[in-house]
Amino acid sequence: MNYSYRAFLYQKFLTVSELFDNPIEPRDWLLTFLFYFFLSSSIEDLILTDKGIVYQNLSDQETEEKYKDFILASKGYFLLPSELFSQVSKSADEDLDVRLQTIFENIERSTATTGWLKHFNGLLSNLDLSADLITKDQRLKKIKACLQFIAEANPAPIGSYNLQKSLSETFNVLLKFFRPKSKDLLGQYITPKKIVNLLAGLVVDKAKQNPVICDPVCGGGTLLLAVKEKYPKSIVYGQDNNSQICRLAKMNCIIHGLAKWEFAILTDDLITSDNFFLNGPYDIIVADPTIYTNLDETDLIFANQERFMGLKVADFGKRLDAFTVLFTMQALASGGIAAILVYPGLLHKDGAYCELRKLLIEENLVDTVICLPSNVVFHTQLNPQVLVLKKNRLDKQVLFIDASKEYSPVRDLETNKTSVLDSLTNEGVAKIQSVYHNRDSQPSFSQLVNLDLIKKNNYLLSVASYVSRLT
8 A cells, every 4th residue: 555545544534533532432433434344345245246236236135035144154244235334324314323333233143153253242333333421413423424434445346356455454554543642552553564574574484384373462463464474374363451452453354354263362461361371382473562561560460470480570560571571481382483572671681681581591492683773663762672482492592683774764644754763674674584584694783692602691682782783
C-alpha cells in the first residue's frame, strides 16, 4: 500500500477520531466495521464466483432455503442479504445501532455448528453500539461515519482477486494509525513493518516443516501472521492481556485467511498465569513486548513462581521484556528458535538481570544479539535489541550485530514531513538477516564471540562490548 493511499486513510481516520472522546475507541470501531465489511464481502464474492449470482439481489427467504448450508460449509458463518455491509451502509434507519448489534449477534450465533464459535464468540458483539453514556444521535453519527470510512477505504471491488489482500493490508494500516502517547496505554501499539519482517526472517529454518508458533504478547497479531507466512502449514498461538487487542488479533487472523484449526488467541497475562504453557512447547517464539507491563505491584507478587527459575523477579520491576525472556526459556521446544525484542538494560545491568544472562549463557541459549537503531519503535527512543535464542544448540559462540546505523528517516503521515521516527532500511534488514544466517564476522558490524569470553566479561550481552564501530 503506497504512501499517498495511507495518507488518504490517515486523514479520514483523524476526521472520524474527532467524534470519539476515548482515543482507543476509533481503532476498535473502525476495525470491527472493517471486519464486518470483510465478512459481508467474502460471502458476496463466494456466491458471485461460485453461482454467478449477485448476493444482495436475493431475498432473505430464498437465501435461507437455497444457499445457507452452502455458505456455512464454505465460510463457517452466515449473513442474510439484508444484513450485508453494502445494504446496511446505505440505511437511514433511526435504529441503526440496534439493527447492527442484532446483525453482529446473528453472525456469531451462525458459527455454533461450524466449529468457528470459539473464534467468533464476542468478536463483534463485544463492541457496544448502544452505550448509555452517549445520546442516540451521537451513536448514529459515529456509526455512520465508520460505515462511510470503510466504504471509501476499500479499493478492491467484489469479485476482485485482490479483495482479501487489500482488506488485510487496510486492517494492518489502521492498526498502525493508533500510537498512544500515554503510559496508561502501554502495549496498545503495533510492531513496525520492518521489524516484523526482520524478526520473521530470523526464525526461518528450512528444517522446520510444521512448527508450532507462539507470540506471548501478540498485540494485533501482525508479527504472528508474518511468521505464519514463512510456515504456511504451521499452527500459531497468540496471547495478550488486553481482551480488546485479542479481539483484533482474531479478526486479523480471519481476514488473512487462517483456517479455524490454524490459530488460537488467548486473553491472559504471561506474568501472572501459566495457561499459555498448556499449548507448548513451541518450536518458534517471536515477541515484541513493551519495555514495561502495566501490572500493579500486587499482581507482580504472583510472578514469583517456579517457572521463573528461582530468580528474584521482583527486581525486574515491571520490565516485560525480562519476563518474556524467562517465559521463552521455559516454553521453547528442543531445537526451537526465538526472536525477542528487548531493551538495553536487560543486556548489561547487574543484579537479577545479570543472573538472567548467566542462566542464558550457561545453558547456551543465546545465539545472536542485534542492536537496532533508536526511534524504530513508537513507544521509546532507546535502541531496541533483538535477542535470538536457540534450544539445545551446539555452537559455542554468540554472534553480535551492530545494526544501529541501518536506518533512514520516514515521513510522518500527519505532517508529511520527516519524522523523528527512523525506519530500518530494506537493505539493512536484508544485511542483518544475511549476516545472521551465514554467521559472518564483518569489521565494525558483526563479531562472533566465544562463550568463555562472555562469562569472563560478567555475562555482558550488550553489542557495544564486542563490536567496535568505526565512525
